[in-house]
Amino acid sequence: MKYISTRGHKDKLDFEQMMFATLAPDGGLYMPEHFPDFSADLERLAKLSYQELTSEILRVFIGDKINVTDLDEIIRKSYSSFRHPEIVFNQDFKDFQLLELFHGPTWAFKDLALQLLAGLLDHFADKTNKKLLILGSTSGDTGAAALAAFAGKKNIKIIILHPHQKISEVQLKQMTSYQDHNIANIALKGSFDDAQLIIKTIFSDTKKFKQHDLVAINSINLVRIIAQTVYYFYSYFNSSKKINYFCVPTGNFGNALAGLFAKKMGLPIKKLVVATNQNNVLEKCLNEGIYRSTDVLASISPSMDIQIANNFERYLFLLTNKNTSLINDYYQTLDPRKGYQLPDDLIANIADDFLAGHASEKETKQTIKEHYQKYGYVLDPHSAVAVNVAKKKISGLNEAFISVASAHPSKFFDTIEEVLGFKYNLPTEIKELLAKEPKVNIIENNLDLVIKFINDFTK
Numbered sequence: 001m002k003y004i005s006t007r008g009h010k011d012k013l014d015f016e017q018m019m020f021a022t023l024a025p026d027g028g029l030y031m032p033e034h035f036p037d038f039s040a041d042l043e044r045l046a047k048l049s050y051q052e053l054t055s056e057i058l059r060v061f062i063g064d065k066i067n068v069t070d071l072d073e074i075i076r077k078s079y080s081s082f083r084h085p086e087i088v089f090n091q092d093f094k095d096f097q098l099l100e101l102f103h104g105p106t107w108a109f110k111d112l113a114l115q116l117l118a119g120l121l122d123h124f125a126d127k128t129n130k131k132l133l134i135l136g137s138t139s140g141d142t143g144a145a146a147l148a149a150f151a152g153k154k155n156i157k158i159i160i161l162h163p164h165q166k167i168s169e170v171q172l173k174q175m176t177s178y179q180d181h182n183i184a185n186i187a188l189k190g191s192f193d194d195a196q197l198i199i200k201t202i203f204s205d206t207k208k209f210k211q212h213d214l215v216a217i218n219s220i221n222l223v224r225i226i227a228q229t230v231y232y233f234y235s236y237f238n239s240s241k242k243i244n245y246f247c248v249p250t251g252n253f254g255n256a257l258a259g260l261f262a263k264k265m266g267l268p269i270k271k272l273v274v275a276t277n278q279n280n281v282l283e284k285c286l287n288e289g290i291y292r293s294t295d296v297l298a299s300i301s302p303s304m305d306i307q308i309a310n311n312f313e314r315y316l317f318l319l320t321n322k323n324t325s326l327i328n329d330y331y332q333t334l335d336p337r338k339g340y341q342l343p344d345d346l347i348a349n350i351a352d353d354f355l356a357g358h359a360s361e362k363e364t365k366q367t368i369k370e371h372y373q374k375y376g377y378v379l380d381p382h383s384a385v386a387v388n389v390a391k392k393k394i395s396g397l398n399e400a401f402i403s404v405a406s407a408h409p410s411k412f413f414d415t416i417e418e419v420l421g422f423k424y425n426l427p428t429e430i431k432e433l434l435a436k437e438p439k440v441n442i443i444e445n446n447l448d449l450v451i452k453f454i455n456d457f458t459k
């Protein structure tokens with residue numbers, strides 16, 4: 001398998017090069033040159049465990065860059081810290097199923113891809129004697145999942161910036177209570193955008209840290225999307241009904257895109273439903289063809305408070321059948337506030353893949369309440385957005401569907417307590433986490449001070 005840029009750069013990379021490169025030289029994102037087709041093999045794949053299925057799917061994307069024994073060992077280790085024996089689980093309700101993706105170490109779906117990415121990076125770094133330095137910014141879940149995944153890895157150092165005092169208590173403790181020597185956190189006295197800007201500036205001048213290879217771990221890394229295709233197959237195979245739709249809570253469009261990849265790889269579903277919160281740029285784009293960002297509105301589903309969905313560029317690459325000049329027009333000089341308008345023929349094709357909707361704050365709270373009253377089951381706010389949109393978009397179609405649950409409610413327990421009006425009984429692991437003393441490195445919003453911290457840490 002070769003990987004190519006969404007903006008048409010001539011180089012084709014193999015899996016290992018793509019994983020380390022992150023962004024293409026022309027600023028584009030990497031895509032597989034074609035999709036493998038598993039449609040003739042579904043019956044066999046349906047019998048596999050989550051780990052076995054991951055191995056079958058990844059092998060095709062990685063090619064001969066790794067032997068199967070090594071790959072299987074990486075996969076086994078990646079999922080050994082999950083609390084559920086099946087890794088992901090379809091929870092059955094009377095009117096639909098909920099795909100629980102939150103059984104990993106940091107209680108949100110980002111663990112599924114980041115655990116695997118960490119194992120693969122470590123393997124290839126070891127083979128080539130690379131010393132990796134991973135830098136990232138987070139609004140909460142990605143950073144926590146990345147630190148959990150990279151803690152203790154011997155060839156890798158990792159530093160995650162988060163906006164000081166702007167993340168949930170569980171997220172903070174998850175990022176700041178590690179003992180491992182290879183990881184560090186920075187609480188930046190600024191916003192998430194400030195943290196992201198500092199990281200971007202450092203990546204644009206990587207010579208600053210020349211004794212290390214800098215690697216990015218946000219969802220512009222295609223390995224994460226590939227890893228996320230597995231649970232769509234697994235959930236489909238293990239569903240109690242023949243499923244035609246998945247509904248996906250969406251922010252940066254990584255998870256929904258992974259669902260589309262799965263469809264292109266032969267998963268026999270009709271469509272994916274894209275569910276956003278009140279930050280509904282993607283809903284507007286998928287329904288009306290206009291992509292235009294506005295200010296981010298803070299919501300009770302903060303991991304979806306995103307106006308610039310990086311991965312949408314990858315969907316355009318597929319939708320336009322690799323029209324890289326159009327993508328360059330849209331993205332090279334893109335002012336996200338001016339945005340772009342897709343031509344009518346393309347808009348018509350979106351409906352082959354996606355339905356889209358959003359849930360208001362009120363609707364999200366209402367869904368948490370109703371679902372609890374009906375089933376005694378607590379949805380986290382992100383998962384509730386998806387359930388709300390799924391019911392609005394699919395129920396009338398009379399089709400069986402699976403709604404994706406992206407986080408465990410305990411991660412956002414204060415919102416849950418406010419909505420349901422009682423004290424939420426936290427799992428023991430979260431209680432223990434909350435009792436820990438955080439070690440937070442608070443730093444002013446200043447590039448030089450951040451670089452000094454990194455230099456001291458990587459010495």
Ligand SMILES: *Cc1c(COP(=O)(O)O)cnc(C)c1O
Nearest residue numbers: 141251252253254255303406407
């Ligand atoms: C990251 C995140 C999302 C959004 O996923 P994307 O892949 O960015 O669309 C939704 N819910 C939770 C809990 C998340 O952490």
